[in-house]
Amino acid sequence: MTFLNLSRAQYLELEKIGIGAFHPLTAFMNEDTFWSVLDKMRLCDGSPFPLPVLLDVDQAEKDRIGSNAKVELHFANQLVGYLDAESFFQVDRDAAARKIFGTDDNAHPGVSRFRDLKPWFVGGEVTLLSRATLSFSSFEITPQETKRIFEKRGWRSVVGFQTRNIPHRAHEYLHRIALEIADGLFLQPLVGQKRAGDFTPEAVLTGYRTLIDGFLPRSRVLLGILSTSMRYAGPREAVFHAIIRRNYGCTHFIVGRDHAGVGNYYGLYDAHALTLEFDGELGIEILRLMGPFYSEKCQSIVTTKTCPEELIGTDDTVEISGTKIRRMLVAGEPVDPRMIRPEIVAALHGTDLFIEESEE
Secondary structure, eight states, X not given: OEEXXXXXXHHHHHHHHHHTTTTTOOEEOOHHHHHHHHHHSBOTTSOBOOSOOOOEEXXXXXXXXXXXXXXXXXXXXEEEEEEEEOEEEOOOHHHHHHHHHSOOOTTSHHHHHHHTSOSEEEEEEEEEOOOOOOTTGXXXXXXXXXXXXXXXXXXXXXXXXXXXXXXXXXXXHHHHHHHHHSSEEEEEEBOSSOOXXXXXXXXXXXXXXXXXXXXSOGGGEEEOBBOSOOOOOTHHHHHHHHHHHHHTTOSEEEEOTTTTOOTTSSOTTHHXXXXXXXXXXXXXXXXXXXXXXXXXXXXXXXXXTTSOGGGTTSTTXXXXXXXXHHHHHHHTOOOOTTTSOHHHHHHTTTSOOBOSSOOO
16 A cells, blocks of 8 residues: 655644544545636535635645545555555646635745645545644644533633634624624634744644633633635635634624635625625524724724724724734734733733744
C-alpha cells in the first residue's frame, strides 16, 4: 500500500471531514464535486456547500499513488487515515479563483494560497483513524462532544460565534444579543492555517478566557476552537461557517459585518445577502447582525439600526474592528478602551500576539 505525507493544513482538512465538522462531505472532492461547488455552491446531491475541500499532490506523488488505490495518510510520522484515491484532476486556477473568491488578484491571501497548491488534486473517500496532537488540541471539542455538552446543560437553542480575532467591544455586543435570545453561546474561534499578521491561537484563547471569566455568564457560554484554515472567501465562507456550526449542534449562527472578508474585496453585508439565498436550507438560523460601533453621544455600542441617524458617519462614532486594534497593538499604541476592554489587553501582556509568517 502506498502512502502520502500530509502537511498540517491537509491533515486538518482530513480531520474535519473525519469528525463530521464538514458533514455531509465525506471525501476530498473529485472534479465533478469541485465544479458543482464552484458553479452551484452545492454538492452533487444538491446539499448546500459553498467552498472546495481539496487534497493537492505533486507529479511524483500522483505517479506513486495511481488511481483506484488505497493510500495511507501520514502526518507527523503517524498513520492518521486512509484515502480511497478515485481520480486526479487539474483546473484553471484563475477561473476557479474568480468563482471562489470573486477575484483572481494575487494580493488576496486566499487566491495566492490557492494558486500555490500543488499541481494536481486527488479526490476520494477518506477514513480518519486517529487524531494528531497539536499545540491547541486540548481546546478543541468535536461535534459529538459539543452536542453532548449542550444536552447536558439543557441548551435547546445555541448561538454559534465565529472569529479569528481577540474579542473586542463589538464582539461583546453581538455575544450579549445572542445570550438574550438563546439558552447558550458557543464561542468557537478559528485557529487553523492563517496568514502573517493574524492573531496567534494563544492570543485569541487568552482574550476569550479573560472575557468569559470576567464579563459573561460562565454557565451559559462554551469556548472551543475550530482548527481549520481561513479561506478569506467572504460570503461563501459565511455559508461554510454556518454549515460547520450546524454540525456542532448550534441552532443559530451570527453573520455580521464583512464576515470572513479581507481588504476591500467584499461588500460589508454581501454575506447577509448570500445566506438569504439559502434561507431554510442550512439547518441553522442565521442571525444577520449589523456591525457595531461606539457612539460618544449615546455613550454605548450601537449599530446603524440603533444609532440616531444624524450621528452615523460623523466624528461622534468610533469604528471598532479587529484590523484597527491589530494595527494599534503592532505600533505599540494605547488601545482605546471604547474598542476593547483594558483587562483583555493586560491579559495579553507577554503573549505572542501575531503570526509572523503565513502558515503552511
